[in-house]
Amino acid sequence: MRAFLFPGQGSQAVGMGADLAAASVHARAVFEEVDEALSQKLSRLMAEGPAEDLTLTENAQPAIMANALATLRVLEQEGGVRLADKAEFVAGHSLGEYSALCAAQALDLSTTARLLRLRGEAMQAAVPIGAGAMAALLGADFALAEAICADAAQGEVCQAANDNGGGQVVISGNKAAVERAMVLSKERGVKRAVLLAVSAPFHCALMQPAAEAMAKALAEADVRSPLVPVYANVTAAPAADPDVIRDLLVRQVTGTVRWRESVEAMWDAGVTDFVEFGAKVLGPMVKRIAPDANVVSIVTMNEIEALAAAL
Known part of the structure; x- marks a missing residue:
């Protein structure tokens, strides 16, 4: 059994998608549709930068999705591969869940781009700059991270946001609470605590x-049954x-990305092969969680062609 995977924020880079767009009319069509949906030359920003503009949440989220879907579109159109024939499940990390739903045709491409633009804007606007923070605890399991967060909160918010597996949570x-958690983590044997940019x-x-903004937008969005089930971040199921998908996407904004549990659940369901589209971020995570899995990350035209031949 096989699952197609889609990466989350942090996988963006200037130049993403440029070579693929130059090589394939089908990739270009994806980027052009996203540009039109957003009334923005996002594809130019992806190709040329500047990096600080691409990194903005409102740009990074639709850009990462567009790059991943362009990669899949080339595989489908030029490699003759149908997702429904070659994958039993799809899954994505955080914003990647929207990419996964688009890949499985639960959302159309333009709707996905607009939802991610709104999601990025709403997430950025939710907290004043500098009031919040995130940190990676390296060498901590999820239970330890949750205990550290509970003790560090002291009336503020401090939560385990991403359970990425391999000892990374x-x-x-709130910034002060996260800083307290970083101090506590060192006292409790966590290997490293790294503040994230x-x-x-x-x-x-x-x-x-x-x-709340996403609940309103998703209530009005055309969400269909996906070609194959999507493993949801907040339930790992x-x-x-x-309607369930809508609710899960709303809960995902404030909920933990249960990536480790999602991969474990897919493995337990019989998935042995995992294919990541558009980046090389989730592949290493999957190998740390399920060392015996067959994992491939697809970015370039050569890699797409190799996968099409293998499938």
């Missing part, structure tokens, strides 16, 4: 205004009902 919340504290209760 990202925490999020992010513009807002994602996946914690401080994001509630963004969750497959979902296929459109």
